[in-house]
Amino acid sequence: MENYLVAMAVFAGLYGLMALGLNVIWGMTGMINLGLVGFMAVGAYTSALLTVRHATWPIWAGVLAATLVSGLAGAFVARITARLKGDYLAIVTLGFSEVVRIIASNEIRFTNGTDGISAIPGPFRGHVAPATFNLLYLGLVALALLVVFLLCQRLRHSPYGRVLRAIRDDDQVTAVAGKPVMRFKTEAFAIGAAITGFAGALYGHYNAYIAPEGFVPLITIYIVLALTAGGTGSNVGAVVGAALVVAFMEGTRFVVAEIPGLAAVQVAAVREFMIAALLILVLRYRPKGLFPEHHPRHPIPDTTP
Amino acid sequence: MLAHLIEELPQLIVNGLVVGTILALPAIGFTAIYAVLRFPNFTVASHATMGAYAGFVANVWFGLPVLPSLAVAFIVPAISGLVCDEYVLKPLRRTSAATGPMAAAIAAVALTIALENVIRFVFGNDLRGYDLPVYRDWRFDLGFAFLRVGPQQVENAAISVVVMAALFTFLAFTRTGKMMRAVADNPMLASIKGINAETVARLASLIGMGLVGVGGMLLGLDTSIDPLTGFRAVLTVFAAAVVGGLGSIPGAVVGAMVVGIGEELSLLVLDASYRTAVGFVAILVVLTFRPRGILGERAY
Numbered sequence: 001m002e003n004y005l006v007a008m009a010v011f012a013g014l015y016g017l018m019a020l021g022l023n024v025i026w027g028m029t030g031m032i033n034l035g036l037v038g039f040m041a042v043g044a045y046t047s048a049l050l051t052v053r054h055a056t057w058p059i060w061a062g063v064l065a066a067t068l069v070s071g072l073a074g075a076f077v078a079r080i081t082a083r084l085k086g087d088y089l090a091i092v093t094l095g096f097s098e099v100v101r102i103i104a105s106n107e108i109r110f111t112n113g114t115d116g117i118s119a120i121p122g123p124f125r126g127h128v129a130p131a132t133f134n135l136l137y138l139g140l141v142a143l144a145l146l147v148v149f150l151l152c153q154r155l156r157h158s159p160y161g162r163v164l165r166a167i168r169d170d171d172q173v174t175a176v177a178g179k180p181v182m183r184f185k186t187e188a189f190a191i192g193a194a195i196t197g198f199a200g201a202l203y204g205h206y207n208a209y210i211a212p213e214g215f216v217p218l219i220t221i222y223i224v225l226a227l228t229a230g231g232t233g234s235n236v237g238a239v240v241g242a243a244l245v246v247a248f249m250e251g252t253r254f255v256v257a258e259i260p261g262l263a264a265v266q267v268a269a270v271r272e273f274m275i276a277a278l279l280i281l282v283l284r285y286r287p288k289g290l291f292p293e294h295h296p297r298h299p300i301p302d303t304t305p
Numbered sequence: 306m307l308a309h310l311i312e313e314l315p316q317l318i319v320n321g322l323v324v325g326t327i328l329a330l331p332a333i334g335f336t337a338i339y340a341v342l343r344f345p346n347f348t349v350a351s352h353a354t355m356g357a358y359a360g361f362v363a364n365v366w367f368g369l370p371v372l373p374s375l376a377v378a379f380i381v382p383a384i385s386g387l388v389c390d391e392y393v394l395k396p397l398r399r400t401s402a403a404t405g406p407m408a409a410a411i412a413a414v415a416l417t418i419a420l421e422n423v424i425r426f427v428f429g430n431d432l433r434g435y436d437l438p439v440y441r442d443w444r445f446d447l448g449f450a451f452l453r454v455g456p457q458q459v460e461n462a463a464i465s466v467v468v469m470a471a472l473f474t475f476l477a478f479t480r481t482g483k484m485m486r487a488v489a490d491n492p493m494l495a496s497i498k499g500i501n502a503e504t505v506a507r508l509a510s511l512i513g514m515g516l517v518g519v520g521g522m523l524l525g526l527d528t529s530i531d532p533l534t535g536f537r538a539v540l541t542v543f544a545a546a547v548v549g550g551l552g553s554i555p556g557a558v559v560g561a562m563v564v565g566i567g568e569e570l571s572l573l574v575l576d577a578s579y580r581t582a583v584g585f586v587a588i589l590v591v592l593t594f595r596p597r598g599i600l601g602e603r604a605y
Contacts, residue, residue, distance in 0.1 A: 030407075032407045032410060032411065034347075034410070034411065034414055080589060080592050080593060081592060083596070084592065084596055086406070086407050086410075087339070087344065087345050087406070087410070087551065088547070088551075088592060088596075090345055090347075090407070090410045091345055091543045091547060091588065092588060092589070092592070094347065094414070094543075095540050095543060095544075095584075095585045095588060096585070098540050098581070098585070099540075099581075099582050099585045102578065102579065102581060102582050103582070105578070106576060106578040106579060217414065217418065218418060220414070221414065221415055221418060224411055224415075263429070265425060265429050265430050266425075266426050266429075268425075269422040269423075269425040269426040270422070270426065272418060272419075272422045273418075273419050273422040273423065273426070276415040276416065276418040276419035276422070277415075277419055279411075279412070279415040280393060280412050280415050280416060280419070283397055283408055283411065283412050283415075284393075284396060284397060284412075287400060287408070
């Protein structure tokens with residue numbers, strides 16, 4: 001039970017990281033990303049391929065490379081659609097995550113196909129007891145989450161973040177104000193994608209095993225749900241939302257298992273349905289989330305004589 | 306190498322035309338909904354699957370022939386598409402003019418997963434096939450190459466062509482069809498002329514998702530169906546719509562042909578499992594060089 005809770009805490013941390021990444025893209029800059037799981041997969045695969053399958057880089061180097069590669073992938077996707085309406089970005093990101101999954105399933109020599117990659121190293125795995133490894137990794141993820149959170153907070157309150165929010169609210173006005181909107185959009189998307197890929201790499205090193213079927217669109221829904229429930233635009237909301245989503249997901253596991261007469265596939269279907277339905281309900285009834293983003297307000301000068 | 310190429314080419318082009326003709330239906334549905342409602346309705350994935358399963362129930366459980374089953378494959382997703390838009394997506398589009406359409410797009414992804422799981426709950430993950438008479442493939446000797454065509458493929462393509470012809474007649478000659486085009490073209494002018502945009506929007510969801518459902522069943526007739534049938538086709542459908550010009554109905558037809566043939570021709574150099582990735586590459590190429598698509602956004 002303790003191990004289980006620790007594992008769930010690790011997952012909450014990883015989802016928290018990805019929700020922070022999405023917050024830079026969607027919350028701060030207003031760009032849609034329906035292919036988050038694709039960037040997560042790019043990160044997980046990059047690090048796994050470099051640390052176990054095709055090279056024996058140290059873990060930190062693999063994770064660093066994963067962050068860079070997924071950031072570049074993000075920049076590429078954003079660049080292609082930067083001039084176009086958000087609808088195109090929605091289609092391209094959704095397509096991107098599918099293509100990543102297709103490549104991972106079919107480049108068998110490169111990625112081992114649907115069998116996935118196993119024996120991905122974790123820090124001190126094998127040298128300490130599994131329970132200790134879990135706790136150690138939880139500490140690592142918590143540290144990573146704290147660092148990324150502080151960086152995102154810094155970003156949010158910096159002039160740079162102000163430009164991003166201006167783009168979100170009206171990119172034409174921002175362009176008229178002389179800001180290179182394309183560059184800001186591309187960079188923001190790349191930063192968000194890099195954070196998502198970083199979390200993906202950490203996921204691979206924790207799980208020790210990755211396979212294409214682990215990177216399904218439902219994961220994108222988890223992350224969007226985490227950010228929306230927490231509060232789009234708010235970094236605190238992203239982290240808290242992620243913890244709530246993991247708790248909800250695990251809660252449904254126990255609740256649905258209690259319903260008598262359901263086959264395994266039906267149990268899975270009910271859980272996926274509940275999560276998708278929850279996102280729709282939150283978007284509809286709590287679109288600002290639990291921690292609504294608050295803007296610094298300036299008092300309106302008194303003009304009455 | 307060249308002789309081999311010439312031998313393969315006619316077969317691949319014929320296959321591509323058949324696939325393109327069938328894919329044109331869901332692509333038209335997606336693009337028509339986009340033209341009127343102005344957001345990408347990603348529930349096309351689950352509605353294609355729903356059409357395939359509705360047709361399956363009619364065909365296998367109730368023993369109906371293919372054509373009446375296709376009618377069922379139109380009606381069920383059409384009603385579901387209308388209800389989903391009315392009660393789930395429309396309220397979200399209304400929340401704000403700037404982020405509303407994007408919130409609706411996000412919700413549509415969630416909704417498609419929800420609907421897919423409803424189907425999975427009822428039918429399970431097993432592959433299912435239709436009850437069809439078995440025909441022998443027709444073979445043609447072209448002199449330099451052999452061509453193999455399945456009668457079922459030809460029938461599917463023919464059905465698709467008839468449905469498209471009916472749709473174009475509807476849009477070109479009926480009052481309601483003209484209203485739909487007017488709203489797609491310029492909603493403000495249309496409303497000045499007294500056209501009720503709400504009705505037109507409902508009609509777009511109804512017809513659009515119906516076409517998607519028919520397309521889903523036609524895709525399944527050739528092989529078998531499972532809860533991911535629609536999801537696997539969806540990238541190609543987006544590609545067809547974007548390549549032709551998002552929001553343009555003739556564009557969707559042209560795009561479907563281009564992507565269908567392109568996917569088949571890719572078999573000359575790529576493994577078959579990469580077929581759907583070709584659609585994505587087509588999207589990237591078109592967005593880079595001609596973002597409005599071949600026929601231009603909203604050509605119709």
